[in-house]
Amino acid sequence: GAGVSQSPSNKVTEKGKDVELRCDPISGHTALYWYRQSLGQGLEFLIYFQGNSAPDKSGLPSDRFSAERTGGSVSTLTIQRTQQEDSAVYLCASSLVGTDLYEQYFGPGTRLTVT
Amino acid sequence: GENVGLHLPTLSVQEGDNSIINCAYSNSASDYFIWYKQESGKGPQFIIDIRSNMDKRQGQRVTVLLNKTVKHLSLQIAATQPGDSAVYFCAENINGQGGSEKLVFGKGTKLTVNP
Numbered sequence: 141g142a143g144v145s146q147s148p149s150n151k152v153t154e155k156g157k158d159v160e161l162r163c164d165p166i167s168g169h170t171a172l173y174w175y176r177q178s179l180g181q182g183l184e185f186l187i188y189f190q191g192n193s194a195p196d197k198s199g200l201p202s203d204r205f206s207a208e209r210t211g212g213s214v215s216t217l218t219i220q221r222t223q224q225e226d227s228a229v230y231l232c233a234s235s236l237v238g239t240d241l242y243e244q245y246f247g248p249g250t251r252l253t254v255t
Numbered sequence: 256g257e258n259v260g261l262h263l264p265t266l267s268v269q270e271g272d273n274s275i276i277n278c279a280y281s282n283s284a285s286d287y288f289i290w291y292k293q294e295s296g297k298g299p300q301f302i303i304d305i306r307s308n309m310d311k312r313q314g315q316r317v318t319v320l321l322n323k324t325v326k327h328l329s330l331q332i333a334a335t336q337p338g339d340s341a342v343y344f345c346a347e348n349i350n351g352q353g354g355s356e357k358l359v360f361g362k363g364t365k366l367t368v369n370p
Contacts, residue, residue: 144298173358182344183299196357223299231298243289244358246298 142166144247146232153222154251161217161237161250165234173244174207175231183231189215190237222254259320267367276364278345281326287329287348289358290330294341302330334365340368348351 145164153159165172172249174186185199189209204222209215219226229251233244265276280288286307289349291299303327305312305319318331328345344368346358 162332175360182362183346183358185357185359188357204351233298243301243304246291248296 144232144234144245146230146247146250148250149248150251150253152255155224155254158220159219159222159252160234161219161230161252163215163217163232163234163247165213165215165232166236166245167213169193169233169234169236169245170212171237171244172209172232173235174215174217175233175250176201177229179228186217186230219252222252227252227254228240243251264362265365265367267369268335270335270337270368270370272335274330274335274339274366274368276330276332276343276345276366278328278330278361280345280347281328281330282347282349282359283323283326285347285349288319288328289346289348290317290328291344291346291360292339292341293344296364299344300352330344335366335368339366340366342366 144166147162151159170187170191175183176186177183187200187207188196204220207215207217217230229249231246231249233246235244289304290302292302293299303314303317303319305321310321316333320329328352330343334340344360344363346360349357349359
């Protein structure tokens, strides 16, 4: 079946502009995660959605970052007034909560470059 | 603060040799650990996981060892192949806000397999 998809695959934007990144999780997966990966670095947790529960936003680096998940499926990560330090690969993952496994399936990521 | 890190940022091995990638963690409450493989331009891919009530778990050509006494995790790859070349991340599961599940990733080890 289809995996996690993300769009766009690459995004170049000017400093100060807003960007929206999209994630389509695996159908039926109730949990959705956003991570940020800077060049040569590990994954930095940003936000986590699980069903109808309030999202865990503890990883969002500033109030310029926000995310929503509509209908329990597609999610959009929005970065307002982008800064050069926002340049990174943004990864989305989904998982099937309710099993005894926490395996997350990752999308290919969106590479964001802020000029 | 709590963190998951790696002893070696890079590892180069000859094809056919065994590889060992190490990871140290500091959150003694973590009860679940995962190894991910990330190839260039792709999202991380699940390799193997282990729960804290286990010391060892084997998969196909891979073995994960957990030493809770020294908070150390390792991934062993048998008969390493060129296709194993990638960055390997360990991750630990911790509870986020409101009981959500969250993975904390290490910085990664780049494995290069020489033919």
